[in-house]
Structures are given as structure tokens and as C-alpha cells.
Amino acid sequence: MRIQNLEALVGNGWRTDAVAGTVDAAAAAAESPATLGRRSFLKLAGFAGGGLALGVLPLSAAQAQEGGAPKAPPSAPQAFVLIAPDNTVTVAVNRLEFGQGVHTALPMALAEELDVDWRNVRATLAPAGDAYKDPAFGMQMTGGSSALNHSFQQYRELGARARAMLVAAAARQWQVDPASCQVALGVVTSGSHRATYGELAQAAMALPVPQQVALKDPAQFRIIGKPTPRLDARGKLESTTAFGIDTRLEGMKVALVARPPRFGGKVKSFNADKARAIKGVADVMLVPVDRGGTGVAVVADGYWPARQGRDALEIVWEDAGSKVTSKDLFADYRKLAAQPGAVAVAGDVGALAGAARTIDAYYEFPYLAHAPMEPLNCTMQAELSGKTVRSVKVWVGSQFQTVDQAAIARTLGLKPEQVTLSTMMAGGGFGRRAVPTSDYVVEAANVLQAWIRNGHAEPLKVMWSREDDIRGGYYRPLHLHHARIGTDARGQVVAWDHTIVGQSILTGTPFEAFAVKGGVDGTMVEGIAENDYGFPLRLSAHHPQVDVPVLWWRSVGNTHTAFVKETLIDEIAAGARQDPVAFRLARLDEAKHARHRAALQLAVQKSGYGKRRLPKGQAWGVAVHESFGTVVAYVVEVSLVKNEPRVHRVTAGVHANRVVNPMSAEAQVQGACIFGLAALRPGFAIEIENGVVKNSNFPDYPPVRMPDAPPVDVFFVPSEDPPTGLGEPGVPPIAPAVANALFTLTGKRQRQLPFVLA
Template sequence: MSASAKPLKPPRNGSSKRRRTMPVTNTNTNNLTLISRRNFLRASVTAAGGLLLALYLDSPSAAQEKGQPPSKPNAYPPDAFIEIRPDGKIVIQVNRLEFGQGVQTALPMILADEMDADWTQVVAELAPAADVYKDPLFGMQMVGGSGSIAHSFQQYRELGARARALLVAAAAARWRITPEQCRTEQSVIYGPSGQSARYAELAGEAARGTVPASVRLKNPSDFRLVGKRVKRLDSGPKCDGSLKFGLDLSLTNMKVAVVAHPPVFGAKVKSFDDKEARAVEGVRDVFEIPVARGGTGVAIVADKFWPAKQGRERLKIEWDSAGVERADSSQLSMKYRELARTTGNVAVARGDAQAVERIAASRRLVAEYEFPYLAHAAMEPLNTMVRFDGDRAEVWVGSQFQTGDQAAIAEVLRLKPEQVTFHTEMAGGGFGRRATPDSHVQRETAEIARRMRAVPVKLVWTREDDVRGGYYRPMHLHRVEVGIGVDGLPAAWRHVIVGQSIIADTPFAMMMKDNIDPTTVEGVNDTHYDIPNFHVSAHHPKVNVPVLWWRSVGHTHTAFVME
């Protein structure tokens, strides 16, 4: 592709700033993960003549023995992270869910800054589920733990720098000069003799180049976007209503489903009468499906949401809750108070655990703090759409755990994860609610889609479903005994926390140590207060209420108690 006939005028501020050369480094930290990786890139040409750039992350199995040959690398899509289109648009794939935290702007900013891309031409897209988009540190595609920027900052910088290097090499070859004689700004490359070419013009040539083994990363003082006030890419569409969330998605012949869930977690349908439900205009099918915690429910599938909801209200269901615990908040409160007066599994034992008892009663403080179950109540109700075609499936969902949700849907449909095309949709908030280790909403949708073959089915959990449906921030009770020293500062502190574990019996149970869920005691066991005699323990009672992390997790209750 030839250069523009009319050369572009170089910017007024003249010469380019020097960059320091940095070798390509592994973005993982070995002491934080057991999975080792090799990072490399591959460039390719799109059918339209643009540049596609992919970052490959080859992850040997975590169970691989030392000395054994490495596992076969996975095949990743060639258009993984960057696409330079002929019209000048630069499409950057975001390997996370965007649900208000701003990652759809922040990660493209990092990449575009290193690439010297024209920010007005940058388009961000949420990446589908794929191995190449897994978190470089966690080893799964997800959002959580405030790790998006911390884990992908280096990754996206290197991607931007590599793309720039390929484009500069293409320009240098065209003009028969060295890359060092070129400079870049706003998606344009300038040569020493007035030459100029837009990135889009060079994309085809750049795609045929060799990705360099080392790249030049900017000195942070030269950042043009990072650390600067930049307009969010999604703010305009959100304000004018054009941005579509998962709940807004509509496909040809799509059906909408709701589920009647048991009134007690884990209960089952004993019998149901669907005659009146089926009489509602637009209702297409009514049938029983498995739901979370070993229970069953009744799915109602209709042409639209309203008839599905009306049909559910007309169902007559007899539930079987035999052998299922009926959790009661008042009874739990009494039980928790009793447990709080005993020592649990010890999280911290510093100094003398009995020191508080030797301090005069007049200088002792005893306090109990109780925190109720809390629903997340995100702005957009939970939803998932699945179309099952027998040997393949397609999914649309605002997911915090793409890797886990894709695998769960595949399991229900008896497919392999790679047979499930998984689209990440914009989500209206989450606060942890869209990061469920058991993928219960996605599993329900897959069960319904399995029966409604070749028809896109969108399952909607209404606001009422979500508030009644569990997966709450756990109920907690803290008992704190503090002894004040002669200097007026805490000399002894004995602290017992009672609350369900969020991670026990999940894939994250490996994080537990000495039978203590770290998300329960965080903010207490790692306090910055210097207390000489400090003792913290925790009880994790088993309760028939599904619980889940809530934004800031343990700090939602521990911060208040500590302060």
C-alpha cells in the first residue's frame, strides 16, 4: 500500500523524545503463581489489509512434573489484541469485563500510549473467552481483586510498543532509512526528510514484519495518556443510551426465560401445575430444571419477558424441602454470639492471648458487632443468553469469570469449552455478584437452551429473584475485647469473628490456611496498628445460605470494627 500522496505536516514540537530500551520480560511473578509462561507475539494481515497483533501466553499444566516435556502450546486466535483498520481506527481488545470500573478505557490507554496512537481513533471491545485473554497472574480470564491494571499494565505496554516497532520498521523499509530515524505521534510516522505515513497505510507491510525480541518502552515522564485526564470511551454511549448491556441484547427468534426457584435453598419440585401458565399468550414451554445447591426449579420460556413473568406467577408448585436446612436470621444470631465467646481457628497469635484478662476491668472494653446478609443489587439484573446448536453453542453474558462460566456451560451441554463461543457483554455493575464460582445462572441458562435447541434463550433473574436468591455478603458477628494500657493505647486485643467462608468448597479453597478463610479476617489480621498482645481467631459455621464476595470483601465489615 502506497503512502499518502500529500505528506502530512509534522507536529510543531519537533523532534521525538528518546525512549529507553527494555528487553521483553515475563509479566508473571514466580513467587505469586505456580504457572510459568512464555510470552511471544505474532502479527498477521486481515482480509481488509489491516494489522492484527496477538500476544501468546503458553501455560503448561500446573500438574506437570519437573523434568517432563512441556505441554503442547494452545492455538490462539491471531487477532487477539490489536486491529488497525484501513480507515485508521485502532481496535483494542480488553481482556476483562467492563461493569463501571473503567477498565475498558484504562487498558486501551496503556496500550495506545506506548503505541503513540491517536486516542480519538481508538475503539475498545470486550474480548471473548479465550486462553489468550487469561489474567497473566491468575491464569484465568476474570476480573477481581482490583488486579486488572496491576496484572496487565506491563502486558498492554509491551503490546503497544511491539505494534509501534512493527509499524516503524515498515516505514523505515519503505523510505530506506533506519528505524531510529523515525518518530511517531498520533498514529503517524515521520521520517527525517519530511516523509509521513499513517499507521493504517503501513498496517499491511507491518504485518509481514518480524516482531522484535526487545521493545522500547517509554519513560513514564513521556506518557501522553497514562496519568492524564482522558475522556472515558464508554461515557458518551452511556449518556445517550446507545450503549447496549447484556440485558438489552435481542437476537432473531430469541426467547426469554425466567425460573421459579425453591423458597428454601436446595429444595426440590415435588409437583407443579402449569395449566394456567401455559394459557398466557406468548408462553412457549414450561419444564423442570436443576438449580443451585442440589435443588430444582421450574423454567418458563416465552416470546418476551412479560409473558414469562406472568406465566411464572400463575404456576402452582408444591415444594419438597425435606432434609433441607431452613436458615433463620434470629437463630443464627444467637448461635453466632455463642461461638464468638469461644476461640476459633487462630489467624494471629502475637504476645500473650490472656493478657487482656489481667488488665483491670475499668480499662477493658468489650464490644460485639453484627452484620447482616447483604445482597449486591447491581443496577442491571443478572442475565445470560445461550444458543445451543447440538455440536456448538454461543453465549452472551456480562461475566466476571469468563473461563469458569464458559466451562460450566460446556459441561451442561456436554461440549468442550472450545465449542462454546463466549461473548463478553457490557454489565451494569456487579460488586462481585457476577463472579460466582458455581456459575449457577449460566448453568440454568444452559439447561434451558439444551431443551430449546437452535433457539437463542435469554434467562433473566429479576431484581426480586436476585434479592431472594442468595449469594449474599455473609452475615458476620465480631466480638472484640480490648485492654487499655497505662499510656492510653491498646495493650491487649482479643478478636473473634464468626461468619461463613466464601471460598470453602469452591475452586478457591486452596487459599484457605489452617481452616481460615483469609477473606473473613482481612483488615483485622493484617492491621497496621501496633498492638503487643494481639489475638485473632475465626469460626466458619456451615449454613444453608449461598454466600459470595461483596465489593472490598472482608473490609466491608472488618474496617468498621477496627476503627
């Protein structure tokens, strides 16, 4: 199956941002290279004020042309780069910026090949559009740590083509050989001739897009690889950057939805009189919500009256929906783990029976919410003919722009081109803004429909409170692992039998056909199935059906598999009476796992592990793990303070191939490390009782706060290879590294997250 055809396969709105964990990225790249060839690049007409505008054909049109069947571009293809007469260069970023730094990194790739003065570069988030779809996966998306991995080459080629056109325009104007022209900082020179890009841009528009371009030798890079302040930093520091939740439209109303306490529940009856009596409340409406449920939307002049109105509602809910209890699930999962499951890795574990020593361990991992700093929100403005919606404008921080665009269109009975979706900055997401069902934007569209049916026409912003966000479902699944490992008298592993139990993220979606193999969801076993240490391994899985909505959570399956793998490796090393670093290095193949070894050795070297003596009461912990093509090794320094772990310092060795912006890359690893540390904290678990989520806000779902955030020193292994993913790989190894240090301090192995130290 060609990856480009995913759009047709999943045209009903289901998508995934975890494809890097479920579809082999290397295979995808082989079938669908980052650039589709010279015909996919085109000039755009109608640039106001003159200038040069380059875009990319939508994948379907580009593929048709590559196959020899000419196909006209859409009537208004979108630009990737605009060079204006005033010499400014505006780069459209085909992803969502929600803290990871892509708003700067992709413009850096383009600006490098364009040879422009970085001070003249601007960036804008691209709207939903076919031209902006991921060149490998065929959908506009941000996830799977794929932005630079998939679009780095594409943006470089756009910059190189624009540069070639500007040089050609200068050479034609001066009647010189293009080879005699030099380019530096957005200025073209040849002998005594000199012109800025802005002066040449309009003339360049008259020239054809070159069929072939030569990309720079990396030795000539002056932007890529240099620490570069983010283009969006000043606006965020000065509070001038608008996030989705900041959207303000003339006459806009704010809507809050009272959702059923149980997933899939429905309203039996409600009395809106008290809500309508609150000043500012404009309407109260019964609306469809996710998973076939119903809720009540309160629309008001602003958030506070809408919140007061919602609190005043008198709703009687049907005794329906999920009746799940988290504690019962763990008990049920233990029973399942004792039964044969679907086989992911078919290894021979017969040697377990005669092993000199056996480790028999169960691991438990709770449901986890994403809890980004900016709760979910979506603003919509409809163009009406009477009560009929002709088109709609949407402002939302979406990880799945074209997916959500199509879902909104379906809900409102429109075509996707009748939905204009503007990508807004988002305050985090961690996967929650990339939902196969497009739940929160579909809900917003349903609220808009009810609003219009009741005779209103004002734009609406549907907002979620923090409590709504944490109770709103789509959690990282609850998992249980059971590992039985046999070793010989020397402590060498002779067999490893491993079973994982947890809900499948992808079963029931159109991805199931190729991402769920032999009944095993690849997102659940990733991180162990690769068997980095080469042990005799049998891996199996159970996917029980549970009435709790689940979704990928930053680094997907690696969040739990890395913890199990890396704590067990330490336990095996201790049984063999070997240093945990030496034990790992002895089993990581020098050729196959050279990047693992380099990252681990770098972290060890920079931390002083084995050479520097720690203060009394502190211990070292180590873990190394690959996810999304990037290897991260952590060496941590940990103590116990009032029976809670205190992480004093983290040293990271990272192999992410070429690092485009070391400043943002360092921040990504540091942020991911702190994000992962939250999973250790008491209370960091979504608790469900009789179908109702007990958590409500940060006091009972606590993040890591500044006093508890350790220094994180990040070091990158130098590489000339194309960039790999970096938004997620810093999460998985931190929890096992801390757990391994705690064993040295307490003599107790941690078998669950969050830790139990009492």
C-alpha cells in the same frame, strides 16, 4: 504452587474473584510476571482488509515455549490490538466492563506506548479465550481490583511492540535507520518521509515481533495520568450500547424460572395449565436449579408473558431446603465467639487480665445482596443436529468468562472450544457475576437443554427479575465479631483479643488447599490480620456451616473488618484522650505504612479537619484502611436529621500508586463511597426467616438515593509506582468514618450495620 497452574487446579469450574484477598498479590507477581516474555507475543494472520494484528499466546503455550519446549499456538489466537488501514486502533479489553472504567484505562496504557492519536482508539470487550486470561492468576476474570494491577504492563508492552514494528516497516520502506524515525499521534516521519500507522500496518505484519522493546519514560506520558473521557460514555448516554440484558436474536424466546423459596428446595408437583393458557407462553418445563434444587421454567415470546405465566403457575414445593433464620444465627454466633477458634494471628494477650481498662465489644453484620442495577441474565443459541447440541453461542456479562465457558460446556456435554462466549457490558456486579459454581449460567444451560428436549430450537434468554436477584442467594456472609481490648492507665493498648464468626467463602472449593490456612479463610480476617497499628493482637475465627449460599461482596472481608478496626481505634483514642488523627499517625510506622500516612494526611489537609469549624450540629469522622493494595482515608462531615445520619461532605485521600485515568479513578472512589454508605441505611440487610428471604426489591433493601448522596471530593497521592486496585478500596472506610462522627454527636458507639440510633 505457580499461580499460572490455577487453571488446571480449578478446571472443574470453581473460581474466585477475591484472589487478591486470599492470595498474596506480590507473591503472585513474583512467580508470574505481568508479561511472560517475548515469546508470548505473536502476530495474527488473516486480518481482513490488511493491517497489523497482535495477540498473546495462551499462558500454557507461552510457558511451554519459555521452558524451551516449542508448542504451536492455537489455530485461531485472539487479537489484543488491531491497526486498520484507515488508521483506527481497536483494543480488546480482557476484562468485563461493568462501570469501573477498564474499557478505557487499559486502551490508554496500550495507546500511550503505541503513540497513537487517542481519537482513533476504539475498544471492544474480549470474548472468552485462553489468551485473555489474567497474566498473574491464569484465568480470565474481573475481580479483586486486579485489572490494571495485573494487565497494565502487559498492555504497555503490546503497544510498544506494535510501535516498534510500524517504525521498522517505515525504515525498511524508506531505506533509513529506524533510529532516525520519529513517532507522534499515529504518524511515523523521517526527514521528508511521512506515513500513518494505517499506511504501514500491512507492511508491519510481514516483520517479526521484536524480542525486546523499550518502554516510555513516564515523564513522556501524554495519555496515562491525564483525565480522559470514557470510550463507552457516549454509547451509554445515547442508549446505543448493548448490555447483556439487551441481547436480541432472531426468533428468540425469554425464559423465567420459578425457583424454590428455600435454598436447595425442590418441586413436589406443579400444574402448568394456567401458565400455558397465557398468550405468548411457548412451554413450561421442570429444570434443575442451583444447590441441587429444582424449579419450573416458563418460556414465552417476551419478558411480560413469561412473567405472567410464571405468576400463574401452581407449584407445590417439598418441605425441604434451608431452615435458617438470621436472628438465630446471631445468637448462635455469640456462643461460638466465646469458644476457642482457629488461630489466624497468634499474639500474646495475657496482659488483658491486668489491664486498667477493658473494651468488650460485639459487632453484628447481616447478609447482604449485591443488587446490581442490571439483574442477572444469559442468552444462548445452540447449533443442533436433531436434538443434539453441536455448539452454543452465549452472550453474558460475565466476570469469569473462561470459567463460565467451561461450566456451560460441562452442562451441555461439550468441549469449551464449542462454547463461544461473548462478553457483554454489564450494569454492575459487585462480585455476583463471579460465582464459583457459575450458578446462573449453568441454570441457563439447563433451561436450554430442557427446551431442546421438548423439540424447540429457538435461542433463549434467561432473565432474572429484581426480586429474583435479591432473593437469589450468594450473599455477603453474616458475621459476628467479639473484641476484648485492654489498655493501661495512659490509654495504651496492652492486649487485643479478637474473634470473628462467619461462613467461609472458600472452604469446599479447590482454593481451600492454599487460601484457607489453619482452618481460617483469609477473606474473612483480611483487614484485621495485617495489624496495621502494631498492637499485641490475637485473632481467631470460626466458620460454621450454614445452608445459605455466600459469596464475596465488593471489597470482600474488608467490608466488616475495616468497620470494627477503625471504630475501635477511635474508641481507644478517646479513652487515651487523644485526637483520632494524631492517634493513628503515632501508630502507623513511617516506613512500613508510609502510604497510609500519606493518604490520611492528604484527606485531613484537603478537608480542613482541625482548622475549619463545622456548623453547629455537625461533627467530623475519620477512618483509613488498605485493601487490594490501595489505601483510602475518609474525613466526613456528619449531622443527625430526624435521628438519621446525614453526611454533608466526604473528603478522600487515596494512595493507589500511579493513577492511569484520574477521571475514572475519581468516579470509582465516589461510587464505592456511595455504595458503602448504603450499608448504614435502615433495612439494608438480607433477612432470612425459616429459610426464606424476606426482602424482595429496593423498597425493602434500600440503596442510597440522589438526595442522600453527599459530595465526595477525591485527592490522589502522587506516585510513580505501578497501579494498584481501585474498584473496591473505596467501600470499607466510609461506614466507620460516619460511625465515628456519630459518636461525637450522640455519645453512642455503633456496634452493627445498619446503624441502630433509636
